Amino acid sequence: MKIETAAGTSSIDQTDRNHTYRDRTDMEGFQGGGQSSQQQQQSFGNLLPSPLAPPLVSNNPALEWVDLLLSGRCGTGTQQELLQSLQTGQGFSTGEPSGCSNEVLSEIFPMNSTGSAGVGVDVNDVRGSKGGGKMKKAAKPRFAFQTRSADDILDDGYRWRKYGQKAVKNSMSPRSYYRCTHPTCEVKKQVQRLAGDTSIVVTTYEGVHNHPYEKLMESLAPLLKQLQFLTRSF
DNA sequence: CGGGTTTGACCTGCGC
DNA sequence: GCGCAGGTCAAACCCG
Numbered sequence: 001m002k003i004e005t006a007a008g009t010s011s012i013d014q015t016d017r018n019h020t021y022r023d024r025t026d027m028e029g030f031q032g033g034g035q036s037s038q039q040q041q042q043s044f045g046n047l048l049p050s051p052l053a054p055p056l057v058s059n060n061p062a063l064e065w066v067d068l069l070l071s072g073r074c075g076t077g078t079q080q081e082l083l084q085s086l087q088t089g090q091g092f093s094t095g096e097p098s099g100c101s102n103e104v105l106s107e108i109f110p111m112n113s114t115g116s117a118g119v120g121v122d123v124n125d126v127r128g129s130k131g132g133g134k135m136k137k138a139a140k141p142r143f144a145f146q147t148r149s150a151d152d153i154l155d156d157g158y159r160w161r162k163y164g165q166k167a168v169k170n171s172m173s174p175r176s177y178y179r180c181t182h183p184t185c186e187v188k189k190q191v192q193r194l195a196g197d198t199s200i201v202v203t204t205y206e207g208v209h210n211h212p213y214e215k216l217m218e219s220l221a222p223l224l225k226q227l228q229f230l231t232r233s234f
Numbered sequence: 235c236g237g238g239t240t241t242g243a244c245c246t247g248c249g250c
Numbered sequence: 251g252c253g254c255a256g257g258t259c260a261a262a263c264c265c266g
Binding site: 163164166168169175177190 | 257258260
């Protein structure tokens with residue numbers, strides 16, 4: 001498995017009009033032939049999670065190959081603040097990405113021409129509430145990053161269930177919607193490939209996990225069992 | 235059989 | 251008001 005820094009910029013194909021996929025054959029080569037996301041997930045090794053940032057961008061050397069959306073495209077102050085906040089374990093999640101133009105945001109997120117969507121913004125998006133409620137959603141931290149990878153699903157240490165997929169305007173690749181499988185966790189993420197460079201995967205996280213790092217807990221489970229056994233022995 | 239994926243339908247917001 | 255686009259739901263389906 002190799003993931004490289006998604007360097008450089010990619011332009012969105014403005015000519016492509018999208019539609020909802022209705023033919024399964026359209027999905028060939030993208031969904032992985034029915035494999036579960038768990039099977040598709042890559043491993044980032046022993047990266048530790050952060051309460052705000054996903055594990056792969058928090059407090060670890062992986063920053064070298066994780067290219068956040070803002071990298072090199074917004075004010076250097078923003079990038080430095082971003083890296084600093086991640087390296088200090090504080091994460092980057094809320095607030096306006098100062099120095100990042102709407103043009104850049106709208107290129108990354110072509111679905112929102114106003115630039116209200118993007119890195120750390122659009123916390124009051126109320127679209128898609130099928131239930132009919134008119135109440136706005138509670139503000140949730142939202143951030144995104146991009147990686148260069150052959151696989152769409154990155155193993156960030158949490159378990160995700162896919163609940164939807166949509167073709168996105170001005171993008172060749174569909175956008176996939178995932179929810180954290182933890183019962184009390186409402187964190188969502190969107191995964192999409194850049195239209196200009198399909199080797200780059202853009203992952204957008206929304207919300208903060210309110211439960212432990214599941215892969216870590218899984219790996220610790222045998223050890224915990226052993227500890228419980230030993231403590232009972234005394 | 236349980237959990238995850240697929241996908242058509244439906245909802246809301248926005249621009250014209 | 252209408253059409254478009256993004257987001258979500260949920261039934262059907264798939265897989266281990």
